[in-house]
Amino acid sequence: MNRGFASLHPSPCFLYYVSLVILAMIIYHPLFLSLALCAQILLNIMQDGGKKLKESIKYFIFLGLLIFLINPIISHRGQTVLFYFFDNPVTLEAVIYGFVMMMSLLTILVAFISYNLVITPDKFMFLFSSIFPKTAFMCMMAMRFVPVLRKRSQDIALVQKTRGTDTSTGSFVQRIKNGMQIIIILITWSLEEAIITSRSMRARGYGITKDRTSYFDYKMTKRDWTVLGLIILSFGNLLYCWHCGIGYFQVYPEVSALTLDIDTGLFLAASLIYLAIPIVIEGAERLIWL
Amino acid sequence: MQGGKIHKGKIRLMLTITSIAVILMFSVYAADKFLMPVSFVLLILSMIPFYLEFEKKELNAEEMVLIAMLSALAAVGRVPFAALPSIQPTSFIVIMSAMAFGKEVGFLVGNTAALISNIFLGQGPWTPWQMVSWGMMGFTAGWLKDVNLMESKHRLCFFGFVWGFLFGWMMNLWVLLFFQLSDISWKLILSSCIASFKFDLNHALCNVVFMLLFHERFMKVFSRIKEKYGLLK
Structure with missing residues (x-):
């Protein structure tokens, strides 16, 4: 709007x-x-x-x-x-x-x-970044990761299901264990991916200039x-x-x-x-x- | 150099304490009328020193992305469990990040996780309260680890258990203040804590179960990244 x-x-x-x-x-x-x-x-x-x-x-x-x-x-x-x-x-x-x-x-x-x-x-x-640029940048990145992680966790759950690791069946403790299995895979994968992302950021010159520009320019x-x-x-x-x-x-x-x-x-x-x-x-x- | 640093830190601490004292004095003067606005100002003021510290730190790209990713992981953990009140792995992930990467990261992860998960679950006056509560959960975990009080698994479980209740009690305060009931008494606070006992117990037990079952595996994954790339030493 x-x-x-x-x-x-x-x-x-x-x-x-x-x-x-x-x-x-x-x-x-x-x-x-x-x-x-x-x-x-x-x-x-x-x-x-x-x-x-x-x-x-x-x-x-x-x-x-x-x-x-x-x-x-x-x-x-x-x-x-x-x-x-x-x-x-x-x-x-x-x-x-x-x-x-x-x-x-x-x-x-x-x-x-x-x-x-x-x-x-x-x-x-945009408002926040004029006072705390680094924090706003970090929040922005985290926001972007949320949909990525959701998609990724669905993918992992699908693959794990074929191996019999399912969160919808079994006893309560078994279900928590299976759910956490998915989260641990997600974390290992995503942290490695984070390093790749940051290397690519560095290759494009992150941290060279002190003043960051913003995509939105109001x-x-x-x-x-x-x-x-x-x-x-x-x-x-x-x-x-x-x-x-x-x-x-x-x-x-x-x-x-x-x-x-x-x-x-x-x-x-x-x-x-x-x-x-x-x-x-x-x-x-x-x-x-x- | 070292002396200068400590001196600066002391001045900043004194400034923070004075500003909080001034606001508290104002709130006493304004009696019980403006508890809600005063509580917001205090919450925001209490977060600002952490942000200032973070702004000043020289962080490379890897560390920035890592903190953002940890926050996103903690936030995502909350979303699928939204229908089950107080059962979520967010608190556990916040505590684990603090244990692996230190108290500042713990605060930032808890703080950001609350902020961005509420973008998906609904932003409201409760957001700053959750930000401070989860932030302090991460900060205290990292701080207790620094003074070598978190070595055994039993202590970690106990810590998670206690914070399950503390978190719930802080949220109760929010509800009481938001409803701006004209008589906030100890009796009322106590009765709200009794009313929320079941949810807080869920949260506490959930933390303990996660600690017992997954503590080692999480520490392994986090330390691996930390050692492999030499991050956030």
């Missing part, structure tokens, strides 16, 4: 997801969290028609409800007792805290789905800088609000009322600007091209 939000340089995209997860973890305002969740669901639908979201939505709802229900049972903090459950007080505060945690968790989980669509492993490695364009600036500004704005206590929602020891004064209104408007960034980018492209 290479359109909309994902067509930007990886760094503004990465920063957006990191900042979103941070905000979802520190701002407990129910309205903010609801807005964030709705925005993330909308973003997912715009990106791939909500296909990936549909696959895991049941599991997410189950997890969310679990927290929503467990918190009031475990935690007895708070002043407003609603009722007694097996002689344990269930407080309004604990219920609301459970709800807030559920919204926060759902926002993070849904954001991760969209993250996986936008920041593919190669983009992540360049920051004017558009990327604008979006990056916008994200930093609106994120900083929200952090500042949080620092000053605007949009602070107190749960313990006594839940505060949800009031809509000017401060909260401005705070919500600021959050809307922040949350709308990727949606506007996706939407604008749609308006132009579709």
Whole structure:
């Protein structure tokens, strides 16, 4: 996928997801969290028609409800007792805290789905390689070896089967032994192969130049800088609000009322600007091209 | 020269400890509100010194590919067993690599194996926790070997057994922090450890069985490569 939000340089995209997860973890305002969740669901639908979201939505709802229900049972903090459950007080505060945690968790989980669509492993490695080039290179190689090793282990298993070494029959210990036999052959083979790979790397001049180039060459364009600036500004704005206590929602020891004064209104408007960034980018492209 | 090196190492150690102390102080100030973000920062900070060390090392092509291959092997070992919780040869391969190639390699193999296996099994907030847990499993194995505490097979088995539980307990902490339950008490931690006892026992016993059955053969394969090509001395 290479359109909309994902067509930007990886760094503004990465920063957006990191900042979103941070905000979802520190701002407990129910309205903010609801807005964030709705925005993330909308973003997912715009990106791939909500296909990936549909696959895991049941599991997410189950997890969310679990927290929503467990918190009031475990935690007895708070002043407003609603009722007694097996002689344990269930407080309004604990219920609301459970709800807030559920919204926060759902926002993070849904954001991760969209993250996986936008920041593919190669983009992540591109970002990582500017700070830790050697480590990123090593991870990249290891990533490439995984499919090779899987294919290889199937080949070995097939050959071993003709010799009667089978992982699907026999006693438990026998099966573990047979499985490990395959892994040991795989290791011996692959380590030798690794040496051949590295000799060929050396023959092509690995280690001669200090600065390694990257296969992917993302360049920051004017558009990327604008979006990056916008994200930093609106994120900083929200952090500042949080620092000053605007949009602070107190749960313990006594839940505060949800009031809509000017401060909260401005705070919500600021959050809307922040949350709308990727949606506007996706939407604008749609308006132009579709 | 030697003195200068030790001096530098001391300064770095002090810097690390101070930054961790500052963050812990911040988390005390922020009380029990921001356990999750603080835990992430601490996890990432704890991994950075290892990466910096690795970046500085002069490694030739053979050693780079070897570390990558060991990580891939440990990661692949995890994938076919994904359906059986806590039964996998990854921990065993991580410990064996540390025994053969030293503590730094042990850390890198455990760390990378967690990162890249999650690309196939699903990346999430648990990734840094697994990275640190498996990394520390490899690091402690190599470290105990350096101080000659891992000579007999019984000790190795015991080590694998203990780490089976430690790994599970570290993962429990992740779950507790992620659910951000408002009262994290010792009682809650204890009950989560009791709830996961069966899985941790599986992991621990699985490590012991692998150690008993395959320790010699793995060491043979790894030492052969090490001796034959003179790698990672």
